[in-house]
Amino acid sequence: MRVDFYQLSRDPAEVALPLIAGKVIGSGERLLVVSADGEQRKRIRQALWSAGPDTFLANGEVGDGQEERQPILLSDAPQPANGAKFMAIADGQWREGSEPFARTFYLFDESTVQQARGVWRELRSREAVEHYYWKQEGGRWIQAG
Template sequence: MRVDFYQLSRDSAEAALPLIARASLGSGERLLVVSSDEGQLDRIGKELWSRLPETFLANGRAGGEHDDRQPILLAPEAAPANGARFMAIVDGAWRDGEPPFERTFFLFDDATLQAARDCWRMLGQRDGVERHFWKQEGGRWVEGP
């Protein structure tokens, strides 16, 4: 299992997620986007359709009759009704998937920094978890120490 920690400093989760989603779909994977904030999920849904001018990223909200067809599913829980093996947690609150996701993108900001640090330490205690840390530097994402 791989977990990529993304520390948001310049961009919001709504702005950063379309890039992650495009890369996930480009690798042939489906994505589950998780947040307990319904308003955030609404904003992300709109950004997925319009943020990247050269592409739109089709998505839907969990609970619909076609969840299994959605390449990107927006949900309040870590339940991949679309068969996703990749998950993006965008509200800074860690959730385990069952079964575990192959790859998780964990986005956090200053308000959720301590929870992210605690999560980093907790996941470091687990066998088979590969952790990576990314931060924004000069408008780009760079891997940190």
């Protein structure tokens, strides 16, 4: 299991997620995006659809139907109805699925940084968990500490 911690300082999750989602989809995988905030999920969906004329990222939300066909599925729970092995947590609230995801992208901001630090410490104590920390610097994501 791998967890990538993304500290949002400049851009909100709806700006960062299309970049992550594009790489996941480009590698042939599916993505589950989780947020308890329905308005945030709506903003993320719009950002994914309008990522660019050649790069729009097809997506759907749990409850819309045909979830299993969606390359990117948005939900309020870590249950990959689309068969995703990759999950992005957009609202900064850590959660895990009943089955571990191969890779989790954990996005958090200043309001959830304390929880993220606790999750980092907890994951360090687990065997077979890789974790990486990314931060924004000059408009780019760089791996830190």
